[in-house]
Structures are given as structure tokens and as C-alpha cells.
Amino acid sequence: MTSILTNVAAMAALQTLRSIDSDMEQTQARVSSGLRVGGASDNAAYWSIATTMRSDNMALSAVQDALGLGAAKIDTAYSGMNSAIEVVKEIKAKLTAASEDGVDKTKIQEEISQLQDQLRSIGEAASFSGENWLQAKLTGALSSDINKSVVASFVRDSSGAVSVKKVDYTLDSTNVLFDTNGNTGILDQTTNIAGDGVVVNVNIAGVTGSYNVIKYTTAQVSTAVTGAGGAFDVGGSIAWTVAGDGAGAGLGFVKIGDDTWVAATEQDAAANSTQEVFATDASTFEWQIDTTAAAASTAMSVDTFAIDNTTTSTQIAGLLSMVDTALETMTSAAAQLGSISMRIEMQQGFVASLTDSIDKGVGRLVDADMNEESTRLKALQTQQQLAVQSLSIANTASQNILTLFRQ
Template sequence: MTSILTNVAAMAALSTLRSISSGMEETQARVSSGMRVGSASDNAAYWSIATTMRSDNMALSSVQDALGLGAAKVDTAYAGMDSAIEVVKEIKAKLVAATEDGVDKTKIQEEIDQLKDQLTSIASAASFSGENWLQADASGAVTKSVVASFVRADDGSVSVKKVDYPLNTNNVLFDTSGGDLGILDKTYDVSAKSVTLSVNTDGVSEEVTVEAFTVDELIALNATFTTNTVGATTTQLADAGGVFYVKVDDNNWVQAVDVTGTGQEAVHDEAGVYYGVDTANAPPAAVAAPSSIANINITGLTPAQLDALISGVDEALTDMTSAAADLGSMGMRIEMQEEFVAKLTDSIDSGVGRLVDADMNEESTRLKALQTQQQLAIQSLSIANSSSEVILSLFR
């Protein structure tokens, strides 16, 4: 049936054209934006995930900035500590030189004064962004933190992880609290070297701590050394004017006594006389160094006081070296975290892209096809609309 009121062919062609136009709008939006999912209406699940991960990436970008700031603070503190170590080494060398007979201690003290001023300058200058980790409150009340990461847990909760660096008597050079607790302004208690050994007596082992000596100290006592080898075991004995010492490890000797017939396991056999550890030779009590490094004044010091001061400086060097190692480890961790955050950011960007980015090759092909379909649909609609004109010929 042919009707002038209802053109079914035109209606069908118009519906097809509308569908093609809608598809073209969608495809053109993807081509122009480069996104397959640009709003929640495109794909609510993917859009929600992508929005959340983009937010996390912005937080990670802030973490990267914070890591850079933290790395600068750690590097500044490490540079200052490393420079201070070199200066304290020089001070130790000056003190050793002062032990020689006939040296002018006044001249050496003048050099030490210059080195002390340099330490003060280093500690004051080791500041970044208003923070100084070398010249601070060393009472243990201050902890410095460096942002390390932004974490989203499985339950959706978020948190910021930090690396803590507590400032205390073991890593602060100068104590600003006035308590003289810093490495350079505190007085060290100097104790004799000791070693803990397991001594076997009648089959029963007991841990004992005795005074330890170096081979240089024994040589200074004009000791004579003998070696005895039994099977695969070699032991050494030193005789310093009738006082005997046995070697217990690569670095330490301890005072020895004749343990023949006592039940104590011998450490050295010398011509049928068995020597073991003198368990009664406990380390002497600790004594305080004459002064801190910041207040060194060697004029008028006795040789014993000078030796104690050198030992105190050596202990300070040990603390400074340990603090520098901690700062170096912290700097390495921050550097590794920076690399990880950079890779994590790239991975998140890549993952979000897989969810929402448009495949431009596919979209361009689809757009070309839709343009062709649109032209055909327009032509089809034109043909359908012209069919009503045929009816006029029936009335001519």
C-alpha cells in the first residue's frame, strides 16, 4: 500500500541515519579526546577506577617532591658529618704528635683551636630548608621524618609512610639544649679494652671479661714472643718481664697464668707449662677524658690525661662514623624509593591508559566507515522521500 501520510521507507532510513550520527558523535569524541572512557556514562566501573588511580598518582607526585626534599636534607647532613670526620681525624693526629717528648704543645694547641673553629663552622652550615641535623637538641626528644611513600591498602584506606631519623647523642655533633650531649661537646668515659672469652674449667664453661692488649702494647713492654704448634693448632705466648700474655684472636692478647693442674683448659703449652686466661685480670674501671673535643686544651696535661683524651677522640670518631653510615644508608633508601615511585607512577599511568584510552587506529577506521554509512543513509533517505512524488503522476 502506498500512502502519502506514512512513509515507512523514509522512517526506516531516518532511523538508520540517526543511529549512524550517534555513532559518529561517539567516535569523533574519542578521536578528539583520545579517550575511550571520558565520563562515567561511558563505563562507570572503568571511569571510577581511573579517577581513583589518577588521584593516587597526583599523591605520588607529591611524594616524589617530598623525597627530593628529604634526600637533600640527608645529603646535607651526610656531607657535614663526613667533613667533620676528616677534621676530627686531624685533631687526633695532632694529639698523637703532642705525646712526643720535646714538642711545643702551645703551637699544637693553636692548630687544634683552628680545627675546632672549623668543626663549629661545618655544623652551623649543614642546614637545608631551615633544618640542621648536626646542630640540634640531642636529648632524644627530636625525630626527623622523611616522606617515603603513599600507600593504598586492600580495604581502600590510604596512608603516608615515613622514614624516621631520631636525633640523639650518637649522631648530633653539637647539643643545642645546653646539656652538652653532642658528640663534640660531651666528655667520653674511656675504658680499657676488653674481650669476653669462654673459659673451660673441669668441663664447665664460663663467660669471663678480661682486659685486652694489642701486640704493639706488648712490644712497648719489651715482651719476648714464642710460638707453639700442636697438630693444626698454633698458639703464641708473650713474656713481658715475667708477666705472661696469650693471643686469643687476631687483634687481642690477654694476661695469662700457669694453669697446670688447675683444671682450666690451657691456651698455650710452653715446655710442659700450661698457660691459661688470667680470669682475675678484669678491665680497669672507666675514666673520664679530660675534656670534650669542643673544649680541648692540651697545655698542662699529663701523659696519662693525654692518652685518655686520645681515646675519647677515638670513641667520638667511632660515633661519627656510625652516624655517617646511618645517613648514607638512609640516603640510599630514599634514592631507591625515588626510583620505585617513578616506576610506580609510570605503571599506574600505563594501567589507566589500558582502561580508558582509545585505540586511535581502530577509531579512525570506524570513523571512516561511519562517514561512508552516513552518506549512504542520506542517499537512502533521499530516495525514500522522493517516492511520494510518484503518486502525483497518478493524478495527471
């Protein structure tokens, strides 16, 4: 049936054109934006996942920046520690040279002093962004003063909860060179350096103990005894001053080895029998080693000790031991810093890779296939032209009715 009121063909053609225009609008939007899912109306589930993962990627980008800052702090501390190790090696070499006979220790100390100043300069300069991990407050420190951390990663678990993971580093006496509020750092902590003594075993009341007492040479004993008007016994194993000869009150010496003497006390044999006798003089008195004459110890630290030509070989050996202990501790601290630096470098690579993976994953969900969309756009353009042509034909159908009314 042909009607001038209802043009079914035109209505059908118009409906088709509207559908084609809608599809074309959608395809053009995808071509323009590059997104298959540009909003929640396109695909709510995919849009929600993509939005969440994009926010996580932004957090990972912040983590990358934090890792860079943390790496800079670690690298600064490591460089400072490594430089300090080289300086301490030089100090160790100087002390080794000072142990040689006839060396001018005062001149060597001048060089050591310069190296000690360099250590303090390194400790002060090893700072990045206001933080110094080689020179810090340890004595009386708060938790915030010593507990350091570096951001490592951003994590979203299976339940959706998010958290930031960190690499912790605690400042203590094993990795800080200088304590700014005390002397518990590697280089400023004190060690007791014993004087030039000798260890002897003495039996007192049946119990034998080891005692580090002052050691004297024969020449030193001779000078002391002669100057005080004293004398040596016939065998040359004991010596005493006049005040102690037979009176039990003077300074005495007992020979315990080749050119080695120690201080002794003179006791009445009848009145004192608890300590073993090392020598007996011509009278009724016995000479016993004075265990209270301990070799003097001096508290020293790597950054402040000093030597001169009176420093004994025993003291040099003690200083060498102190410096070597500090060197071992510094080496361990440097190794720890190096390990953390390696971990941060690996984490930086992982975060970069993870960011790329998330980008690719989001792309698979929401990106448009441009090859497919361009082909579809061409097809829709053709369909649109055909639909317009069809609508035009349908609109001219009603005009044909006029021919029926012509005479």
C-alpha cells in the same frame, strides 16, 4: 502499499541516519579526547577505578616532592658529618704528633683550636629548610625536637584505606655533633681525662684493689724531699720530709719501679696493721701507699680541650682515646645517614616506576584505540553518506505518485 501520508522507506532511512550520527558523535568524541571512557556514562566501573587511581597518582607525585625534600635534608646532614669526620681525623693526627718527645705542644694546640672552630662552623652550617640534624636540642628536648621523619610512600591497602609511610630518624647523642641545650652531643660531651698516674694493687684488710695514683720520677722526689729538708733511706726505696720523720705526719714517697715513685703515708706499725707494708724506715714506722693520692682527672670534650707543654703523655693518650671514640661514633652516624639516603634514592625510583605503572593501567582501562577509532570514523562517514542518499531516494518516492494522476 504506497502512501503519501506514511513514507516507511524515509522513516527507515532517517532512523538509520540518526543511529549513524550518534555513533559518529561518539567516535569523534573519542578521537578528540583520546578516551574510550570519558565519563561515568561510558562505563561506570572503569571510570570509577580510573578516577581513584588518578587521585592516587597525584598523591604519589606529592610523595616524590617530599622525597626530594627529605633527600636534601639527609644529604645535608651526611655532607656535614663527613666533613666533620675529616676534621676530627686531623685533630687525631695532631694529637699523635703531640705525643712525641720534645714537640712544642702549644704550637700544635694553635692548629687544633682552628680545627675545633671549624667543627663548630660545620655544625652550625649543616641546615636545610630550617632543620639542622647535626646541631640540635637534646637535653630537655621534646619529642618533636628529636623525632624526625621523611615521607617515603603513599599506600592504599586492600580495604581501600590510605596511609602515608615515613622513614623515621631520631636525633640523639649518637648522631648529633652538638647539643644546643647541654653537652650530650658527640663532640661536646665531656670525658674524664686522667692525669699522669700509675695503677698499683694495694692490699687493705685482706682485700686487694687497683688504685690510679699520682706518679713521680726520682728527680721530682729528690727536689721535693731536699727542698723540705728530708732524706732518702739507705736502700733508696723510701724518702720523706723532716716533718714526717718518725712523727707520722710528713709527706713521704715509696719507690715501686725503675724511676717510679708514689705518695706514701707513715704509720705506727703497732697501731696500723690493716694495709700491707711497702717499706719500713729505721724507726718503728711503716710506709704504706697513699691510696687517696689519686691522679687528677679533668673533664674535656673534643670541641674544647686544650694542650700545652705541661700536658703529660698519659693525658695525651686519654685525649687520643676520647677523639678516637668520637670518630667511631661519627662514622657510625654517617653510615646510618648514608643508608637512609640510599633507601630514599631507591624509593624515589620505585615511586617514579609506580606512577608510570598506574598511568599505563589507567590507560588500558579508559584510553581509546586511535587506530580502531579512525577506521570506524571512516566507515561511519561512508555510512552517513549512504544513509543521506537513501533518505533522499525515499523522499522522492512520494513524488512519483504525481505521475499517476497526469493525463
